[in-house]
């Protein structure tokens with residue numbers, strides 16, 4: 001099968017605002033292949049979230065196209081799971097009901113729903129908290145719950161917009177370890193937006209760097225640092241010189257934009 005999971009061709013997006021049109025993205029060409037962990041970096045306001053929203057199906061491109069398995073994406077659907085920085089869990093449902101919501105809406109059997117929610121709550125290490133209300137969970141737990149809710153739909157691709165941005169440094173590193181472990185175990189395809197170069201390099205198999213608005217993809221880096229980091233010592237990462245060479249190049253690329 002040569003068709004990539006997601007294919008974006010000559011895409012641009014222009015927002016219409018009261019002050020006039022805002023060109024957010026231009027000339028985007030991008031493929032996401034099954035099993036890839038693609039991280040997107042770029043200056044603030046360059047169009048990263050806009051690109052993710054197009055892949056999710058929330059926004060339609062102004063020109064060009066965004067295809068999933070060769071078919072144009074026409075709107076949001078459960079094949080593409082989305083995780084945002086602020087959890088969007090339903091406060092009137094307990095944790096288990098939140099995770100089961102998607103499969104239940106799709107008419108999955110109650111037996112299978114239970115199996116899936118047990119499995120993914122286990123993967124995100126929330127077994128034992130199923131009956132808790134959302135307000136009873138910590139920030140890190142909410143973000144893990146959000147992840148379990150996305151995973152419960154068994155989407156073809158998981159789209160994450162700064163998923164760990166609001167977490168403290170320690171919880172963030174733990175979450176990175178967890179998402180790496182889940183990606184490897186489930187053979188998931190992940191597209192993740194971050195401001196953190198170390199996060200992108202320590203998780204991604206490919207790191208894309210975007211230009212200032214209108215966002216274009218300036219350069220991409222095929223990297224394998226994620227394979228070198230194991231969850232057990234995720235807090236004590238040791239990288240060789242090539243890591244710092246790539247990091248410096250990315251800093252220069254992003255910094256150059258600000259000048």
Ligand SMILES: Nc1ncnc2c1ncn2[C@@H]1O[C@H](COP(=O)(O)OP(=O)(O)OP(=O)(O)O)[C@@H](O)[C@H]1O
Nearest residue numbers: 015017022024043044045046047048049050051213
């Ligand atoms: N709904 C909208 N209507 C009009 N303009 C918008 C809208 N959403 C975003 N924009 C503009 O489009 C540009 C890209 O925004 P976007 O949120 O995609 O950037 P970003 O790279 O994700 O930013 P950040 O890193 O700060 O989250 C910005 O100039 C923003 O002001």
